[in-house]
Amino acid sequence: MFRKTKGVHISEFPEHKHISDSKPIINYLDPEFVYIPLVEQGALCEVKVNEGAMVTVGQVVAMKTGRFGLPIHSSVSGKVVSCNKKMWHSSGKLVDCIQIKNDFLYTMSESIKPLEDITPENIALKAKDCGIVGLGGSGFPTYVKYQVKTAMDYVIINAAECEPFITCDYRLILEETASLFSGIKYIMTAVGAKKGVIAIKENKYEAIKKISEYIVTNKIMDVDLFFLKDEYPAGWEKYIVQRVTKKNYNGLPSEAGAVVNNVATAIALAHAIEEGMPLVTKVVTFTGYGLKNPQNVRLRIGTNVSEVIKSLGGYTDDKCDYLMIAGGPMTGQTVAFESLVVNRSLGSVLINERFKVEELPCLGCGKCASVCPAHLTPTQIKRVLEAKDTKLLETLKPTRCVQCGLCSYICPSRISLTEAVGKAKAFVMKK
Amino acid sequence: MADKRFALSKAPHLRKSDFPKVYGTSVIMRDLCIALVPLILFGWLKNGLYPFIQIDATSFYDCIRPLMMVIIGALSSFLSEFVFFLVAKKDKEFEGLTNYKEKFKYLLRKAFKSYSIIPGLMIAMILPLYTPIWVLIIGCVFGSIVGKMLFGGFGYNIFNPALIGYVFVITAFYGVITKNGGYLNPSEAISVTTGATPLNDFKLVISGAKTLNEIFNVHGSLLNFLIGNTGGSLAETSAILCFISYLFLVLNGVIDWKSPLVYIGTIFVFSYILGAFLGYAGTLNFALFNVLSGGVLFGAVFMVTEPVTSPRDPLAKIFYAMFMALITIMLRFLTDFNEGVATSILFMNMFTPVLDIKCAQLRVQDIMKKKVLGYAAFSLIAVAIVLFTVLSLVGGK
Numbered sequence: 001m002f003r004k005t006k007g008v009h010i011s012e013f014p015e016h017k018h019i020s021d022s023k024p025i026i027n028y029l030d031p032e033f034v035y036i037p038l039v040e041q042g043a044l045c046e047v048k049v050n051e052g053a054m055v056t057v058g059q060v061v062a063m064k065t066g067r068f069g070l071p072i073h074s075s076v077s078g079k080v081v082s083c084n085k086k087m088w089h090s091s092g093k094l095v096d097c098i099q100i101k102n103d104f105l106y107t108m109s110e111s112i113k114p115l116e117d118i119t120p121e122n123i124a125l126k127a128k129d130c131g132i133v134g135l136g137g138s139g140f141p142t143y144v145k146y147q148v149k150t151a152m153d154y155v156i157i158n159a160a161e162c163e164p165f166i167t168c169d170y171r172l173i174l175e176e177t178a179s180l181f182s183g184i185k186y187i188m189t190a191v192g193a194k195k196g197v198i199a200i201k202e203n204k205y206e207a208i209k210k211i212s213e214y215i216v217t218n219k220i221m222d223v224d225l226f227f228l229k230d231e232y233p234a235g236w237e238k239y240i241v242q243r244v245t246k247k248n249y250n251g252l253p254s255e256a257g258a259v260v261n262n263v264a265t266a267i268a269l270a271h272a273i274e275e276g277m278p279l280v281t282k283v284v285t286f287t288g289y290g291l292k293n294p295q296n297v298r299l300r301i302g303t304n305v306s307e308v309i310k311s312l313g314g315y316t317d318d319k320c321d322y323l324m325i326a327g328g329p330m331t332g333q334t335v336a337f338e339s340l341v342v343n344r345s346l347g348s349v350l351i352n353e354r355f356k357v358e359e360l361p362c363l364g365c366g367k368c369a370s371v372c373p374a375h376l377t378p379t380q381i382k383r384v385l386e387a388k389d390t391k392l393l394e395t396l397k398p399t400r401c402v403q404c405g406l407c408s409y410i411c412p413s414r415i416s417l418t419e420a421v422g423k424a425k426a427f428v429m430k431k
Numbered sequence: 432m433a434d435k436r437f438a439l440s441k442a443p444h445l446r447k448s449d450f451p452k453v454y455g456t457s458v459i460m461r462d463l464c465i466a467l468v469p470l471i472l473f474g475w476l477k478n479g480l481y482p483f484i485q486i487d488a489t490s491f492y493d494c495i496r497p498l499m500m501v502i503i504g505a506l507s508s509f510l511s512e513f514v515f516f517l518v519a520k521k522d523k524e525f526e527g528l529t530n531y532k533e534k535f536k537y538l539l540r541k542a543f544k545s546y547s548i549i550p551g552l553m554i555a556m557i558l559p560l561y562t563p564i565w566v567l568i569i570g571c572v573f574g575s576i577v578g579k580m581l582f583g584g585f586g587y588n589i590f591n592p593a594l595i596g597y598v599f600v601i602t603a604f605y606g607v608i609t610k611n612g613g614y615l616n617p618s619e620a621i622s623v624t625t626g627a628t629p630l631n632d633f634k635l636v637i638s639g640a641k642t643l644n645e646i647f648n649v650h651g652s653l654l655n656f657l658i659g660n661t662g663g664s665l666a667e668t669s670a671i672l673c674f675i676s677y678l679f680l681v682l683n684g685v686i687d688w689k690s691p692l693v694y695i696g697t698i699f700v701f702s703y704i705l706g707a708f709l710g711y712a713g714t715l716n717f718a719l720f721n722v723l724s725g726g727v728l729f730g731a732v733f734m735v736t737e738p739v740t741s742p743r744d745p746l747a748k749i750f751y752a753m754f755m756a757l758i759t760i761m762l763r764f765l766t767d768f769n770e771g772v773a774t775s776i777l778f779m780n781m782f783t784p785v786l787d788i789k790c791a792q793l794r795v796q797d798i799m800k801k802k803v804l805g806y807a808a809f810s811l812i813a814v815a816i817v818l819f820t821v822l823s824l825v826g827g828k
């Protein structure tokens with residue numbers, strides 16, 4: 001027996017998905033320049049091209065070295081203008097980018113060809129060559145997940161999309177159902193699983209309908225739907241795996257016999273195997289009440305976000321004090337300038353009003369402790385951290401925090417608990 | 432192309448408190464005050480208006496007296512914090528203000544922001560009706576200053592300020608209060624010949640001097656208790672209204688629904704068992720009487736759950752309520768002391784930090800053995816209290 005992680009259904013939790021979920025994905029695939037960021041998951045990448053060189057779509061322009069190495073591809077064809085153009089990255093920092101001028105010909109690299117011999121090893125290799133990473137926000141190289149020692153029981157597709165505002169996975173399910181299913185097939189082959197599970201929140205009626213229809217018409221036997229409650233954080237890997245497999249794990253989901261990929265990743269894998277297409281385009285949700293026209297947009301990696309915002313009609317109110325958030329509202333990172341580049345793990349861009357409300361002393365209501373999905377007590381952790389009592393801090397296990405943001409969300413005194421627990425986590429880990 | 436600038440902030444960027452008019456600490460405190468209103472009105476109805484209509488002897492002053500007590504209580508707490516901020520807690524912002532009007536406004540806002548009226552309101556509600564006004568004021572000032580501000584103000588106090596003030600005046604000025612008229616309102620003073628509150632009489636039942644039926648004859652049926660038409664403090668006697676307040680507070684997310692139930696449940700079960708020792712085995716009346724008298728319900732709804740001084744951890748909240756109930760029972764059955772509820776709450780307030788940290792550790796514990804040991808340690812304390820009470824009670828007979 002193990003203690004399940006908790007989810008909280010907050011009845012008035014604003015999902016704000018309606019502002020973008022009914023509009024089909026539009027394309028914005030012809031930027032004049034792309035800026036390929038040279039940072040992946042915080043690690044620097046090695047540049048493989050020179051300034052002035054001509055590149056093709058899908059050509060490797062940089063390489064992420066180290067343990068989880070990964071190639072980085074050009075998303076357009078054209079001329080490399082600069083190899084150290086500074087642009088804003090979704091981590092909130094200024095990073096070096098390879099700037100490429102688009103020649104609008106989209107000459108394909110000859111390395112792009114479908115995978116013919118479909119074996120587990122080849123699938124993992126292809127995923128690596130095509131630079132497939134977790135598109136749910138982590139950016140973790142997907143091929144690593146496929147290198148399992150024993151066969152897995154389940155392949156779980158994480159379609160929860162539990163963060164408010166974001167709708168890109170939802171739209172992808174509706175528009176690319178077939179690719180999603182072939183993606184699942186390939187992942188199942190890659191890890192030797194007999195069963196595929198699409199874990200989706202029970203209130204996404206349209207997507208559920210679409211998937212069940214697909215299953216019925218194509219007589220698919222080995223893929224099932226799994227309904228998650230309308231809770232936050234239902235998209236947390238551990239939350240899903242515990243509920244689907246009824247098993248607990250400490251390190252990786254493979255301990256419980258499951259591999260988890262998100263919807264966009266599975267679809268990207270399908271494209272990589274069937275067309276040989278590296279990860280050069282992706283769907284990003286542009287949303288928030290600060291945008292005139294919230295929309296899901298298919299973009300090339302390296303597109304400048306400010307161009308997209310302009311093409312979508314700009315801001316609702318140019319004078320308003322907005323926040324620009326790379327990622328979801330609960331876990332995303334604010335970016336200081338509009339010239340943000342689309343990298344592989346960027347799932348959404350959110351423009352919302354900034355609320356300035358004063359912080360009050362802790363009232364002691366205990367709401368933060370009762371919502372924490374990892375059963376932590378954030379207010380105690382904050383207090384002990386301020387008292388610098390390292391021993392005591394360790395017993396409160398701040399390392400289990402997943403930075404879901406619920407404690408800060410719920411606190412009536414508006415205390416930044418998530419930040420404090422994050423600090424405590426770093427503090428304990430450093431020791 | 433000009434690069435648009437944005438502000439920075441830390442995740443999460445979506446918070447329930449984004450709309451402080453709808454959700455936030457101020458709203459919680461406001462709801463707490465709203466929940467008190469029906470009880471205050473009932474207190475006025477029962478202790479002011481009803482005697483005024485029934486008996487010609489009462490003056491108009493007696494009629495509005497309950498309301499006046501409450502208002503004066505709230506005001507004196509507010510003023511004492513105002514003065515405290517003026518004298519002791521000047522900060523930079525205050526020094527920066529130049530003219531008196533601004534300074535005044537600033538202090539007003541501060542006193543308001545620390546939710547200063549609540550202790551005063553509560554003290555007035557739980558004191559006997561005929562507490563002299565000056566005693567009430569002393570209680571409120573004492574509660575606010577000593578119980579709250581000296582600990583660092585709102586959010587930092589260890590003890591419930593209202594109870595600090597209450598216990599202080601009820602012990603220091605008990606003689607004065609009884610001489611002035613004590614608990615009973617004018618109409619009760621005529622009908623209840625003994626001049627005792629239900630709780631006083633209940634103590635006699637425990638010691639065997641009276642039977643339960645005798646006191647029911649004096650104080651009326653259980654229905655009377657449910658409505659609250661019995662002698663007692665100014666505005667805490669009505670069980671039904673306490674329950675309505677409880678529902679209101681739970682539905683508005685102000686308090687946790689469990690702790691009041693645990694508190695009342697423990698008292699009920701335990702009183703039943705002790706009642707059985709005293710020869711009331713077949714009837715629930717004994718236990719019901721115990722729960723319905725002496726401010727147990729009011730305490731359960733407003734004091735056990737008082738956010739600042741009760742534990743934060745969900746598990747700790749339950750243990751806190753349980754231990755508190757056991758101590759209340761102990762004080763009720765083993766001593767002549769009348770303030771069982773208030774004292775047990777203040778006593779448990781001291782243990783809030785310890786309980787909090789222990790339960791926080793317990794909740795993240797993976798090792799089953801340690802977890803079980805933790806629970807066992809807590810349960811042992813409870814069992815020890817229970818055994819002690821039973822043995823002393825049986826031994827005393």
Ligand code: SF4
Nearest residue numbers: 372401402404405407
């Ligand atoms: S951010 Fe961390 S501490 Fe806060 S609720 Fe989420 S997991 Fe718990």
Ligand code: SF4
Nearest residue numbers: 362363365366368411
């Ligand atoms: S939610 Fe905020 S006010 Fe409530 S206990 Fe936690 S930190 Fe304190």
